[in-house]
Amino acid sequence: MNTASAPTTDEASLSARETAKALGAYVRPHRWAVALGLLCALVGAAGGLLQPLATKALVDRLASGGTITGILIALTTLVLLGTAVEAFGTYVLERTAESVVLAARRTLVGRLLRLRLAEWERIPPGDLMSRVTSDTTLLRAVSTQAVVSAATGAVAFVAAVVMMAYLDVVLLGVTLGVVVLVGGAVALVMPRIARATERSQAAVGEISVGLERALGAFRTVKASGAEERETARVEAAARRAWRHGVKSAKWEAVAGSADELAVQLAFLAVLAVGGARVASGEIPVSTLIAFLLYLFYLIEPVSRLIDAVSSFQEGAAAISRIAHVERLPAEPTDRHKSVLPGRGRGVPGPASVRFEDVSFRYRAGLPYVHRQASFEVPGTGMTAFVGPSGAGKSTVFALIERFHEATGGRVLVDGKDVREWSLPELRAAIGYVEQDAPVLAGTLRENLVLAAPGATDEDIRGVLTRTKLDTLVGRLPHGLDTPVGHRGSKLSGGERQRVAIARALLRRPRLLLLDEATSQLDAVNELTLRDVITDVARETTVLVVAHRLSTVTGADRIVVMDAGRVRAVGTHEELMDQDRLYAQLAAGQLLAPVAGHGVAHSAPSGIRNRTR
DSSP states (O other): OOOOOOOOOOOOOOOHHHHHHHHHHHHGGGHHHHHHHHHHHHHHHHHHHHHHHHHHHHHHHHHHTOOOHHHHHHHHHHHHHHHHHHHHHHHHHHHHHHHHHHHHHHHHHHHHHTBOHHHHHHSOHHHHHHIIIIIHHHHHHHHTHHHHHHHHHHHHHHHHHHHHHHHOHHHHHHHHHHHHHHHHHHHHHHHHHHHHHHHHHHHHHHHHHHHHHHHHTHHHHHHTTOHHHHHHHHHHHHHHHHHHHHHHHHHHHHHHHHHHHHHHHHHHHHHHHHHHHHHTTSSOHHHHHHHHHHHHHTHHHHHHHHHHHHHHHHHHHHHHHHHHHHHSOBOOOOTTOOOOSGGGGOOOSOOOEEEEEEEEOSSTTSOOSEEEEEEEEOSSSEEEEEOSTTSSHHHHHHHHTTSSOOSEEEEEETTEEGGGSOHHHHHHTEEEEOTTOOOOSSBHHHHHTSSOTTOOHHHHHHHHHHTTOHHHHHHSTTGGGSBOOGGGTTSOHHHHHHHHHHHHHHTOOSEEEEESTTTTOOHHHHHHHHHHHHHHTTTSEEEEEOOSHHHHHTOSEEEEEETTEEEEEEOHHHHHHHOHHHHHHHHHHHTSOBTTTTBOSOOOOGGGSOOO
C-alpha cells in the first residue's frame, strides 16, 4: 500500500540559539504584558516562600507557649493574596499567548499568499496550511507560559535554596546532590521530546496534504472507487502522528515525574540526615520542619522549570517549521502604492508585449521550456498562441505576469522590462483567465469583483450581459449573492469559465490573457464569447492560448510555438501556406485533410493541453 510521504520542503531544524531568537521576535511586541504576568507569578511565589518561615515561627511560638492567632491570620492573608495575584497573572499570560498566535498567523497567511509560484508548486498546500493551524497552536504555550514558567521557576528555586541555606547548609548539600543527579537524567530526555514532536508535527502536515489531495478531486475519487485507498493514505499519516505523539508523551511523562522523584528522594535523605542532627541537638525540630516544607515547596519551581524546557522543546519544532515558511522566497510588496486595476489608473490605450530571446526553465537541472523565444505584439487586436503540448504556450503568460522570472532574455510590456515594473502596477494592467478557470468559495458577486473591488452594480450588470451570465443570475435563488460552493462546485464547467472571463473583463484591463478560456463552453456560448473577445480586442491587447480552430482563424496574428521556440508568426491564411506544423495542427482540429497542403492524416491536437 502506498502512503503519503513526508513533504519534501528541504528544511533543517533551527539551533537552540536560532529558536530562542525567533521566539524572542514573537514575544518582543508583548514584552510588557509578559513582564506583568511574570511579576504576578513572582508575587505568588513570594507568598509560598514565606509560608515555611511562618510555620517555623508558629512551631517556635507553640513551644514557648505564646499565642498563634496573628501568625494564622498572616498565613491566611498570604495564601489568599498570592492566589488572587497568580490568577490575574495567568489571565494576562493566556491573553498575551492568544495575541502572539494571532500575530504569527497573520504574518504566515500574508507570507503564504505572497510566495513565489515556484515555491507554492514545490510544497504541498496542505503542509503549508498546517503551519498556520497546528504549528501556531504549539507556539501558544511556549511563547508566554514557558517563558514565565522558566523565569519564575528559576527565581523561586534560587530563593528557596537561599532560604534553605539560611536554615541549614548541610541539609541543603544533601538536597542539591539528589536534585543534580535527577536533573542530569532529565537533560538526556529533553532532546527526545523535541525530535518526537517535530516528527509528529510533520505527520500532521501529511494529514493535511492527504485531505487536500482527496477533497480537491472529490468527484474523481468517488468515481474511481478510491475512497478506501485515500482513507488509508490519510490514516497512515494519522498513525505516524499518533506514534510520534505517544513517544513524545512518554518522554514528557518521564520528565514530568522527575521533579516529584527528586523531592521524594531528597525528602528521605534529609529526613535521615536531619533526624540525626535534631537528635544530636545541632538543629531544633522547627528548623527541620521548615526545611522539609521548603523541600516540598521546591516541587513547584522544579516542575515549572521542567515544564518550561519541555514546552520549549515542543515549541522548537513548531518555530522551526514556521521560520522555514518565513524564509521562503516571496514576491516583493509595495505597501505605499495603491494601484487601481485596468483603465482606472488613467493609462491610455492597450499594452504592447515583446519577448526578446527569452529562455526559461523552472529549476536548475530541468529542461528548458523556452529557448530564445522572440515575438512582438504591438497592441490591440488578438494574438493566438498555438503549438503541440509542451511547446511553452501557457508559460508565456506566466512570464508576463511575473509568476516566474525569465532565465535569459527579456520580457517587455509597453517597452519596459517586467522586472522593472512594480508588481501591483504590472498586474493591475492585466486581466488573466487561467486554463482551469478557478472559482473561489463564496458568492457569485464576490467572485466577480475579486479583481475589481471598486466595480459598481452597473459595471457588473454590463459584464453579465456580455458574457451571457444574466440568465444564470436570474435562475439563482439569491441572484448575485448566491454561494457558488467550494471551488464553484454548484456551477457547470462552462459557467465557471464564463465567470472567470467576466471577472477579467470587469477589471477593464489593458492586456487580456486567455489560457484556453472557452474550452468547456458549448458551441453557442463559445460563439458568443468569441464575439465578446473580438469586440474587446478593438481596444485591448488580447493574447489567447487557443485549442479551437475557430478561435485561431479569427486572430489578427498567430504565434506558432514548438519545443520552446517561436517557429512562425502570421495570419491563418499565411501560416497554412508557409508552415507545415500549423497546417498539421489545423488538420487535426478539423479531423480532415487540408486541401492543397499534402496533410493526409490527423495530427495531434496538442493545442488543447496545458503547457508548462
